[in-house]
Amino acid sequence: MYRSIFWGLWLGFVLYAFILAPPNRPDTADLILRLSTGDWQGINPIVIALFNAMGIWPMVYAALALVDGAGQKLRAWPFVGASFAVGAFALLPYLALRQPNSGSIDAKSSLLRLLESRWLGAVLGAGAIALAAFALLNGDWTDFWQQWQTSRFIHVMSLDFCALWLLFPVLLRDDMARRGMTQGWMAAAMLALPLVGACLYLTLRPPLAEGSEAEGVAVS
Template sequence: MTLKLALWLLWAGFIAYILLLAPPLHLDETLTLLKNIFTLQWTAINPIILSLFSLVGIWLLIYSSLLFIDGRMQSIPFWPFAIASVSSGILGLLPYLALREPNQQFSGQKDAFLNLLDSRLYGIVLTLSTVVLLVYGFALGDWGDYVQQFQSDRFINGMSLAFCLFYVLFPAVVGDDMARRRFPNAEVFLAVVFVPLLGSLAYLCLRSSLVSSNIREESLDLLHE
């Protein structure tokens, strides 16, 4: 209950911060930035900002690899929150984290989509993409420009803080995923928790696959009715 309350307070607090305390929203500049991103006009964008935007997407894919599986065992599915998080980032994800119940089991059969999310190849592709983005941002980015935009632009400010929140909140879901896979090694858990982003990706690359079963299948059907 304490964790649920903390997650709801974090969700409300982040909304309040964005609306009341964050730097001003420069709508024209934000729309131009998004247009440049989606039309592949990347030379017009600071590589740090482009990398940060892409890494927020990487975080969403990391969470998806855990929470679509988790949602199978919950009274609420994850997919509506996944759709919401595509446009709102951490704000779309937080309500699911607050509503879900701790669960360390998995039952039923994995379909093709869950098999993809559960595969090590999925983690490897995300890891390679992340390394490219990090090298690109750190090597070619203009840090002075990024700091200036962080301090003066609501979109950049909020996106940067959201990236940090994805990291902070990851322990709320990875423990259950480890238990489902009988992966209770405390040292591995600490490595995943404390190494920003790359630790989470290493976990996706190293974790064992879930075993499909029919245990609790009937109970699961009743839960979703």
């Protein structure tokens, strides 16, 4: 049943993005280039913050999905890698294909050790807080609303952010169980604080205990 829900969400997201979302604007390619190269003069700070936040979300998901994938037959890294370009469009198929997995893993690769680092969560969290403050203090919300209604890129990017936020508990539940965590308040806090809460979880979660329950030991 869950697989059908995730596949339905993925299909609906794709159809909405390419059929029902506002049309592309002629300046979209130039806007993406400027956002990517740091040429931000004249760009609404909310758009700048949103674009950069979409670079943090895949790192957050990597810290959960690659650990989750180490205990699955399905490799998570192709989906995580693609999420840096297309966000939830890449992660929804992984959520549809994976099996619930709250078991421990036998060994940690160097990549998993990096993703397990609380320093990574702290750095990502600091970046998320800085972006939120930048948008809230400097952004023009009226202009952003107009762009959201008229630009497919900004419209879909905003929905992608929301999708990644709302889908986070799918992997969070198993990750918490894998670490022996039962604090319901923490899961609620993760949802209450978009992106910042997810980074906070990476900073506060206890280390992953190595065990013998998982079948896979690598992410590649």
